[in-house]
Amino acid sequence: MTENQKKQTPAAADDENHIIAERRAKLAKLRAEGVAYPNDFVRKDLFGDLRAAYGDKSREELEAANIEVAVAGRMMLKRGMGKAAFATVHHFTGDMQYFLTPADVGEETYAFFKSLDLGDIIAAQGVLFRTNKGELSVRVKKLRLMTKSIRPLPDKHKGLSDPEACCRQRYTDLIINEESRSRFATRFKAVSAVRRFMEQNRFVEVETPMLNPIPGGANAKPCITHHNALDIDQYLRIAPELYLKRLVVGGFERVFELNRCFRNEGIDTRHNPEFTTIEFYATYWTYRNQIDFTEKLLRYVAREATGSEVLNYQGVEIDLSKPFDQLTPVQAILKYAPQYTEENLKDEAFLRKELARLGAPQREDVGLGALVMALFEETAESKLIQPTFIVDYPVEISPLARASDTDPTTTERFELFIYGRETANGFSELNDPDDQARRFQAQADAKARGDDEAMYYDADYIRALEYGLPPTAGCGIGIDRFVMLLTNASSIREVLLFPAMRPEAGC
Numbered sequence: 001m002t003e004n005q006k007k008q009t010p011a012a013a014d015d016e017n018h019i020i021a022e023r024r025a026k027l028a029k030l031r032a033e034g035v036a037y038p039n040d041f042v043r044k045d046l047f048g049d050l051r052a053a054y055g056d057k058s059r060e061e062l063e064a065a066n067i068e069v070a071v072a073g074r075m076m077l078k079r080g081m082g083k084a085a086f087a088t089v090h091h092f093t094g095d096m097q098y099f100l101t102p103a104d105v106g107e108e109t110y111a112f113f114k115s116l117d118l119g120d121i122i123a124a125q126g127v128l129f130r131t132n133k134g135e136l137s138v139r140v141k142k143l144r145l146m147t148k149s150i151r152p153l154p155d156k157h158k159g160l161s162d163p164e165a166c167c168r169q170r171y172t173d174l175i176i177n178e179e180s181r182s183r184f185a186t187r188f189k190a191v192s193a194v195r196r197f198m199e200q201n202r203f204v205e206v207e208t209p210m211l212n213p214i215p216g217g218a219n220a221k222p223c224i225t226h227h228n229a230l231d232i233d234q235y236l237r238i239a240p241e242l243y244l245k246r247l248v249v250g251g252f253e254r255v256f257e258l259n260r261c262f263r264n265e266g267i268d269t270r271h272n273p274e275f276t277t278i279e280f281y282a283t284y285w286t287y288r289n290q291i292d293f294t295e296k297l298l299r300y301v302a303r304e305a306t307g308s309e310v311l312n313y314q315g316v317e318i319d320l321s322k323p324f325d326q327l328t329p330v331q332a333i334l335k336y337a338p339q340y341t342e343e344n345l346k347d348e349a350f351l352r353k354e355l356a357r358l359g360a361p362q363r364e365d366v367g368l369g370a371l372v373m374a375l376f377e378e379t380a381e382s383k384l385i386q387p388t389f390i391v392d393y394p395v396e397i398s399p400l401a402r403a404s405d406t407d408p409t410t411t412e413r414f415e416l417f418i419y420g421r422e423t424a425n426g427f428s429e430l431n432d433p434d435d436q437a438r439r440f441q442a443q444a445d446a447k448a449r450g451d452d453e454a455m456y457y458d459a460d461y462i463r464a465l466e467y468g469l470p471p472t473a474g475c476g477i478g479i480d481r482f483v484m485l486l487t488n489a490s491s492i493r494e495v496l497l498f499p500a501m502r503p504e505a506g507c
Helices: 005-006 010-033 047-054 058-063 105-113 163-168 171-176 178-200 241-249 289-304 330-336 348-357 368-379 433-450 459-468 478-489
Strands: 068-081 084-091 096-101 121-130 137-148 223-226 233-236 254-262 274-285 310-313 316-319 325-327 386-392 412-419 421-428 472-478
Touching: 005 010, 010 274, 047 068, 047 084, 068 096, 068 137, 084 105, 084 121, 096 121, 096 368, 105 137, 105 472, 121 233, 163 171, 163 289, 171 178, 178 254, 178 274, 178 289, 178 330, 178 478, 223 316, 241 254, 241 274, 241 459, 241 472, 274 478, 289 421, 289 472, 310 478, 325 330, 330 368, 330 386, 330 433, 348 368, 421 478, 472 478
Parallel strands: 096 137, 325 386
Antiparallel strands: 068 084, 068 121, 084 096, 121 137, 223 233, 254 274, 274 472, 310 316, 386 412, 412 421, 421 472
């Protein structure tokens, strides 16, 4: 039950039921008279296009041009004024005003219009004109009801303000709330811009399985399902990485996939069990090339989706136009938590004691690198407000990344943080099949010890590497989190059309 439902008084519920009953009576009359839900109207014009083409024309210019239109949309407001009536009609490209008089449409149609309800979808044929108040409008000559709205819309001025109701009834949220419509329009622009940028840089878009026999490509707890015909358990993918690199082995040297991943994890303002990412791989690149490319990609998408490379997020200016900062995990800790010394960060006993004090005790089997990263997460991560690449991660927490040739304890890996949130993760790919096999085995051993986020041993992927993976670098970007930044959304649920929620009673 939503908060709105909990707060709804019996009287309010009775009023709503009464309105629905009245509208159903109108629908019954429509059914008795003919086709209640017609589908033969040909819409020729969109409100947004009409405003773009004729919004600057004067009343006299419109009258001389005699522009005939055929339009349709959802009625959001209506009012009468003497022997004339007005309706504000909404379409996703914008709003338009309908103007009706008995002289233009006839007494019968005029009376029928007055019986229509807010939320009804109405089509009109007429001519464009400008009212005495200067509003671009359609002088209606013919009017038709295309779809009867049975349920009353929320109050136009109060809107649909309960966040849970907005998520559960996204259809109503989008009808009523301009802010939501704008937010998702920005999301759609961002996704389109991502694809455009990738294609401009000679990447090809591919599709890989969402049902996997072995979950791989990330450390995460998977969602499990069962396939009846094969009689096997399968896993909703946690990342497409291993399949994408199989394609690189096969000769597709620049690939990307923009699609859903699934992780059996908690739900909060930054996490949803179903989420959208883009992963992309390029041969003969290192993680340094991926760092440069990722920065350019995000800057391009921000500009295309919002018109600016400088964003205001939760009252903080985030500047994507400047070169992003780069720090190692140790450098980040020393910068943002100066109470620690380099000697502290080399002392495993100190780190264990300090993490326990901070309320983040670590398992006994983790090593120094993982302890340093845990301290980074506790003390520095949230302070990375401006875009910052954290580079050179420990091998033990990077099972798919290539180890540095100069320091075998670290990998050529980066993560990008913006406003204290991980936004991207990339690295030079590990293409040594023997090293990868050892890393998989270490992960499998950790899983056997109870780490349910550790990876499985993927023998087929090892076989693919044995055919030869060229030097390659890859990156994954969380689309939802980046859209949060672009749209100033405080919760991931605000940028997902249908976020995960408990089933609603009675639905």
